[in-house]
Amino acid sequence: MDLAIIDQTSKGVSQYHQDLVNAILNFSGTFLKLPDNTEMSVTFVNNDEIQQYNRQYRGVDKPTDVISFAIEEGEDDFDILPDQEWANDIAKNIGDILVSVDVIASQATYLGHSYERELGFLVVHGFLHLNGYDHMLGDAEEKEMFDLQRKILDDYGLKR
Numbered sequence: 001m002d003l004a005i006i007d008q009t010s011k012g013v014s015q016y017h018q019d020l021v022n023a024i025l026n027f028s029g030t031f032l033k034l035p036d037n038t039e040m041s042v043t044f045v046n047n048d049e050i051q052q053y054n055r056q057y058r059g060v061d062k063p064t065d066v067i068s069f070a071i072e073e074g075e076d077d078f079d080i081l082p083d084q085e086w087a088n089d090i091a092k093n094i095g096d097i098l099v100s101v102d103v104i105a106s107q108a109t110y111l112g113h114s115y116e117r118e119l120g121f122l123v124v125h126g127f128l129h130l131n132g133y134d135h136m137l138g139d140a141e142e143k144e145m146f147d148l149q150r151k152i153l154d155d156y157g158l159k160r
Contacts, residue, residue, distance in 0.1 A: 001029040002091060003138055004041040009101050010153035013044045017119060024120050027156050028127050037091040040130060042123060043098050045092035050100040065103040066122040069093040120158040124149050 003022055007013045010073055021042055029038055045053075045065035055061045059070075070091050099122050108118035135142035153159065 001026050001034065001141055002037060002039040002053070004039075006041060006043040008043060008045050008049065013101060013103075017116070020119065021118060021123050024156055024158070025123060025127055028152050029047075030092055030125055031132060031152050031155070034094075034131075035092065039091045039093040040127070041096045042126075044101050047100050047102040050098055052104070053098055061101055063103055065100055065107060066126045067098045068095060068126040069097075070130045070132075094118050095130040097130065099123060099124060117153075117158050117160065120134065120153055120156070121149070 002026055005018050005021060009062065025042070050067065051063045054064045055143070057067065058064075073083055080158070099119075104115060104118045104122060107117045111118065128149055133141070133145040133148065135145045
């Protein structure tokens with residue numbers, strides 16, 4: 001997976017945590033059988049910045065933990081290409097995730113697990129949203145998404 005990690009935090013995100021995000025998202029991409037040339041980004045921010053996005057895009061004027069911006073491609077995206085082989089070589093950008101490092105820390109403490117577990121949980125959660133999963137559509141969809149999220153995290157080794 002071609003993953004861009006962007007750190008816009010005031011204190012900086014450690015290389016260890018950036019490497020963890022890279023590893024778990026690559027694991028998640030393999031788990032979902034995404035093409036190797038799938039592209040996405042993760043941007044680390046502080047509460048003030050994620051609150052601005054939350055207010056602008058969700059109408060909620062408070063910080064949140066993760067926001068996903070999926071890039072949805074239509075079926076006709078590659079109509080201009082001369083053959084399907086070329087279309088298969090073009091990378092698919094699935095979108096962007098914003099994660100608040102401030103909320104990661106507070107939620108990890110509140111939930112009684114490690115910062116790394118919460119970080120993994122949030123990036124996998126956002127990743128699944130980028131891939132069409134949504135827990136807000138009903139009980140069955142919520143169960144499907146959270147079961148898959150738990151399976152990915154457990155198989156990776158980030159258990160509660």
